[in-house]
Amino acid sequence: MTTGTPVSRAERKKQELRREIIETAFDCFAERGYHATGIADIAARLGIGHGTFYRYFQNKRDIVDHVITDLVRTVVAALAADNAPDAVSSLAEYRTQTARIGDALAGIFGGDPRLARFLLLEAAGIDAEMRERVLDFYDGAAQLTAAYLSHGVELGYLRADLDVEGSARAINGMILAAVLASLRDPAPESQARLSAAIRRVMYDGIAARD
Amino acid sequence: MTTGTPVSRAERKKQELRREIIETAFDCFAERGYHATGIADIAARLGIGHGTFYRYFQNKRDIVDHVITDLVRTVVAALAADNAPDAVSSLAEYRTQTARIGDALAGIFGGDPRLARFLLLEAAGIDAEMRERVLDFYDGAAQLTAAYLSHGVELGYLRADLDVEGSARAINGMILAAVLASLRDPAPESQARLSAAIRRVMYDGIAARD
Amino acid sequence: MTTGTPVSRAERKKQELRREIIETAFDCFAERGYHATGIADIAARLGIGHGTFYRYFQNKRDIVDHVITDLVRTVVAALAADNAPDAVSSLAEYRTQTARIGDALAGIFGGDPRLARFLLLEAAGIDAEMRERVLDFYDGAAQLTAAYLSHGVELGYLRADLDVEGSARAINGMILAAVLASLRDPAPESQARLSAAIRRVMYDGIAARD
Amino acid sequence: MTTGTPVSRAERKKQELRREIIETAFDCFAERGYHATGIADIAARLGIGHGTFYRYFQNKRDIVDHVITDLVRTVVAALAADNAPDAVSSLAEYRTQTARIGDALAGIFGGDPRLARFLLLEAAGIDAEMRERVLDFYDGAAQLTAAYLSHGVELGYLRADLDVEGSARAINGMILAAVLASLRDPAPESQARLSAAIRRVMYDGIAARD
DNA sequence: CATGAATGAGTCTTCATTCAT
DNA sequence: GATGAATGAAGACTCATTCAT
Structure with missing residues (x-):
């Protein structure tokens, strides 16, 4: 019953990236401060496009909440x-x-x-x-x-x-x-x-x- | 004849405005936060032109220091x-x-x-x-x-x-x-x-x- | 199938716009002078947002150099x-x-x-x-x-x-x-x-x- | 008949300052360029108030003409x-x-x-x-x-x-x-x-x- | 007449966000 | 689903000019 899990591999990868974004955002916010950090900074450090960020979080404010x-x-x-x-x-x-x-x-x-x-x-x-x-x-x-x-x-x-x-x-x-x-x-x-x-x-x- | 004081009326007024700017800046920063406060906000609340602000303080960072x-x-x-x-x-x-x-x-x-x-x-x-x-x-x-x-x-x-x-x-x-x-x-x-x-x-x- | 060129269409378009910006900047500078020309003028004449300009050139000084x-x-x-x-x-x-x-x-x-x-x-x-x-x-x-x-x-x-x-x-x-x-x-x-x-x-x- | 001259002492002084302003403006313009020179720079170098400048010349453009x-x-x-x-x-x-x-x-x-x-x-x-x-x-x-x-x-x-x-x-x-x-x-x-x-x-x- | 305090139009520049590819 | 090109709102700051003192 391995298929019983409703979480697909794609879903798991998504959750993984979501987590990585949160962690990287924390890195940036802690190092340079919230206001001095741009979405582009977070994305660049993660090596993802900054448009991708918005597929995982509503906006800059959203991420800091998380x-x-x-x-x-x-x-x-x-x-x-x-x-x-x-x-x-x-x-x-x-x-x-x-x-x-x-x-x-x-x-x-x-x-x-x-x-x-x-x-x-x-x-x-x-x-x-x-x-x-x-x-x-x-x-x-x-x-x-x-x-x-x-x-x-x-x-x-x-x-x-x-x-x-x-x-x-x-x-x-x-x-x-x-x-x-x-x-x-x-x-x-x-x-x-x-x-x-x-x-x-x-x-x-x-x-x-x- | 209280002209004994070396401080002219103009000078006193200047110091007064300087103080008012500091106080108003404090008002704004405390209410809306430093980053959400614009120089224009401070000036508007004081009823002065925002150019005037820069006659008294170098820049936004300068005022918050004061x-x-x-x-x-x-x-x-x-x-x-x-x-x-x-x-x-x-x-x-x-x-x-x-x-x-x-x-x-x-x-x-x-x-x-x-x-x-x-x-x-x-x-x-x-x-x-x-x-x-x-x-x-x-x-x-x-x-x-x-x-x-x-x-x-x-x-x-x-x-x-x-x-x-x-x-x-x-x-x-x-x-x-x-x-x-x-x-x-x-x-x-x-x-x-x-x-x-x-x-x-x-x-x-x-x-x-x- | 001219896919042999390593330059994507997007890349070519980017280079094209870059060139257009340089030319339009030249137009403006020559007509009204460097100091009388605003970045907004160049962008407006090109029909692009003035933020776009800064995706292609560092600043006003940069463009005139080019x-x-x-x-x-x-x-x-x-x-x-x-x-x-x-x-x-x-x-x-x-x-x-x-x-x-x-x-x-x-x-x-x-x-x-x-x-x-x-x-x-x-x-x-x-x-x-x-x-x-x-x-x-x-x-x-x-x-x-x-x-x-x-x-x-x-x-x-x-x-x-x-x-x-x-x-x-x-x-x-x-x-x-x-x-x-x-x-x-x-x-x-x-x-x-x-x-x-x-x-x-x-x-x-x-x-x-x- | 020394009073015969229609040019009063005040008038002569005015002409003198006028000349000094022109010369100082030239100094500034030649050193830092027209656009990089402020009226305040000229006045400061001369040791006069910059409001005074406008008693002698219409505006910045006027002085450079002279x-x-x-x-x-x-x-x-x-x-x-x-x-x-x-x-x-x-x-x-x-x-x-x-x-x-x-x-x-x-x-x-x-x-x-x-x-x-x-x-x-x-x-x-x-x-x-x-x-x-x-x-x-x-x-x-x-x-x-x-x-x-x-x-x-x-x-x-x-x-x-x-x-x-x-x-x-x-x-x-x-x-x-x-x-x-x-x-x-x-x-x-x-x-x-x-x-x-x-x-x-x-x-x-x-x-x-x- | 000299002054400089006040002004705000004008400019550059940034960056969060959108969206076509 | 990922991307990054495009965007323009927003904001800091400058400076020529005015005018009350």
Whole structure:
């Protein structure tokens, strides 16, 4: 029953090129910026005619949407793996989980600086709609982090009076700062050190204990 | 007979228009984005000929540089007032100072959402040079915050083993998150709540105390 | 089945349009002058979009370079035909050759007054670089004429003490004058008369013989 | 009776500035070309406001007309001095006179290369009207030279069958060539050599005498 | 009378998009 | 289905000219 698959070889090739276009567009946008990138640049780098581009995407705006959707999916997938909020039941386990998440983030963003450059610095400037999408993303991330914190509060390993929403945004802000810092100092050691500092602040705060 | 001032009326008017152009450019850039804004738009909104624009600024890139320089100056000035790092000698005083700085930030960014929108979301996407300038700004802010922390460590009201640099970036990240959040929820109460949550994380962390 | 040619029909059409653009640009430049001619004028006269122009030439400066290169090539080709310097071995033959060259010049420049108007009056005023190119052209022409004279001196039908270089420039100056005169009086008879006068001066000078 | 003069001091100053503007405009036009020169350039070099320019000349086109009129007057004046066509009555005297005229030309154009650059290379390209003026100038020069030749024919020291008009254009062409050559090789010796070569061609032609 | 601030017509040039081949 | 030639809207920028001070 090999013919059972409704996806023909031609169809698969089409999907392949579609993917290549998205990736190449990301390359270009990250390197030269969205506005400085022409459709012709993307097509030329791929070695296809720039008319072909329009057989796969509506217009320039369309492609950038897909690029971002893809990137977000990638990031979320990498983070979600083995990191469900309710897989944790003690502070020690949560510490381990946050460390793992931190490593994952470092892996994702440290492995390809274009990712941070594009998502954090370039995307929001594309147009008003994309700006809202970026803010939506931040909101979604806050909700996700809040879920982790809620779980901790419920199980008692996080402070009972924790402002879950606010703390979630605060924590995500620290992550954001770390990713931004990686753009200037991508050395893994620096990233690890910053990650540790963030976790220290996160768990213990900065105040001296009496 | 106030002719004592060496600045002629014409000169003053020129400076005034120059300032108006910068402000109007900021309006336009913040509303429609840098790339979507034409010099003609700025001039039209001001009611001047677009040729006039070029009497005051070299080109489109020139104006955005001035806009940003001005904004940064404004923000820095608002924060620097009465908030010297070494004006503090105890944790209680530092708490007060951070609250004051938080209020100042809320005042600045809450008072005009365009500020955050432009500086945090738009600016970095203008071009590569501006992106670097934004990263420079983050670096400078980190150094500034680090100075505050260093002072606290020296005086003993902050943890002796604090990773000053890393914590500074972490704290600034939380501030960044708060400013970004204000774009979606500009209500002063929300801002105050988020500010409090950040300070709570900052001083005490999120972990439950045994 | 003339598919043997490796040049596709599309390619040929492209070359054709390229040529048409050069010719139309020449038309415009000669009629209204380089500076008074807009790219839009050229495109409109050709019935193409002005964006199309830029698919064939880099910019306005680029096209004028090609126009001139083409014109010079045309002129040189017309003169070079059957007029090698060393194809002559006596004064009588040289007289015949100069007459033939004169006729050729009259044919070229008399046939299309725009040629002289553009090359002699317009080109040098385009910009500094083009001015040098025009002077280069005069230098080259002087060298060419000098080659003819040298040959005559060697074979003894021209004065042994002839200042070859200087005389060459002098002769070319007379030609230049004739071409310029044709702009005001393009009648073939006038041209023929002037051509004869030049040859008379050239061979015999103006002084009465004792 | 010093008040008898109708020209007030203010009036004289005005005339002076007017002259300075013409000269400075010539400087600019000759150096950077007519089209590349802005009214502001001329005014700035003179240290006057560019609005002032328009108190002395109608517009940009107006000034270039005056510049050329002035230059032509200068050239003509320099040549006319002691060189009346009928001040000569023999070939020897005519030779002397042409040598003197040659020297004068060398003095004028050799002394200031901008003169040739502007009059011969730049002027005709300004616009159609100026092109006609340049051709008018060539025509006038031809008539002038023809007057000299006519005189020589009448007195018998030039060939009786001389084509006066044609020869005049031919001779002027040689002069033109010499002036153009001076732009590339301004050395007085070169000029003198070329001048001699021209006179040799003019009087004796290039053909070997049996 | 000198000034230079203001103006906007005019030009080059780019690039996303369409469509005939 | 791929291609790239054609297109023209759009935008940055210049500069001759005017005119209020």
